[in-house]
Amino acid sequence: MQYAPNVTVVDHPLVQHKLSVLRDVRTGPKEFRELVSELAMLMAYEATREFQLAESTVMTPICETTTKVLAGKKVAIVPILRAGLGMVDGILSLIPAAKIGHIGLYRDPETLQPVEYYCKLPEDIGERDIMIVDPMLATGGSAAAAIEFLRARGAKSVRLLSIIAAPEGIAAVTKADPDVRVYVCAVDSHLNDHGYIVPGLGDAGDRLFGTL
Numbered sequence: 001m002q003y004a005p006n007v008t009v010v011d012h013p014l015v016q017h018k019l020s021v022l023r024d025v026r027t028g029p030k031e032f033r034e035l036v037s038e039l040a041m042l043m044a045y046e047a048t049r050e051f052q053l054a055e056s057t058v059m060t061p062i063c064e065t066t067t068k069v070l071a072g073k074k075v076a077i078v079p080i081l082r083a084g085l086g087m088v089d090g091i092l093s094l095i096p097a098a099k100i101g102h103i104g105l106y107r108d109p110e111t112l113q114p115v116e117y118y119c120k121l122p123e124d125i126g127e128r129d130i131m132i133v134d135p136m137l138a139t140g141g142s143a144a145a146a147i148e149f150l151r152a153r154g155a156k157s158v159r160l161l162s163i164i165a166a167p168e169g170i171a172a173v174t175k176a177d178p179d180v181r182v183y184v185c186a187v188d189s190h191l192n193d194h195g196y197i198v199p200g201l202g203d204a205g206d207r208l209f210g211t212l
């Protein structure tokens with residue numbers, strides 16, 4: 001489902017079912033991690049829909065035939081630490097040759113502004129199809145900062161995969177960078193006074209790593 005230009009809501013029934021279990025306050029860290037990973041894989045399936053193909057030939061046990069193989073750029077997965085880490089393995093199960101970059105950001109609890117504490121990216125990041133991953137797109141400050149880092153290092157093709165977004169986050173990111181393509185499983189109602197997505201799922205990092 002197209003929510004706005006460059007924003008796709010992945011509303012497949014399997015995705016929506018898994019998202020319901022993910023939101024549930026009774027879901028513990030083990031199941032939460034598994035669901036985040038599975039959702040990331042399903043989102044990546046949708047986010048790679050426009051990857052380029054080239055013709056190839058293959059010999060089947062019966063005869064030679066013309067087929068298609070991936071022909072576009074190589075992929076980089078860039079989790080925003082910490083919670084983005086939970087989405088990496090699911091995407092790697094589809095794209096095992098992807099390189100991984102890491103951007104460490106946390107939200108200052110008072111100002112809600114992103115604070116950078118780590119950045120390590122593949123050298124050829126500018127030549128890759130980049131998937132930034134972070135389960136939560138709240139004010140959009142963290143994602144916008146990550147996109148800005150990557151653009152400053154030459155990134156041309158950037159996708160953002162976030163499981164749950166607030167309308168405020170989508171607006172902020174698409175305003176800051178109109179070329180980024182955004183994939184989410186749900187756009188929730190609003191942000192509360194502490195910058196949490198409502199209804200959301202609470203603090204994604206704490207639920208993933210059991211630090212509640």
Ligand code: PRP
Binds near residue numbers: 081105
């Ligand atoms: C969460 C989340 C995003 C960010 C979203 O991380 O994983 O990175 O908040 O909020 P924003 O859109 O308003 O920037 P947090 O800062 O809690 O750090 P953590 O992943 O280390 O828990």
Ligand code: URA
Binds near residue numbers: 196197200202204205
């Ligand atoms: N970060 C989270 O982990 N959850 C939210 O709802 C907002 C930001």
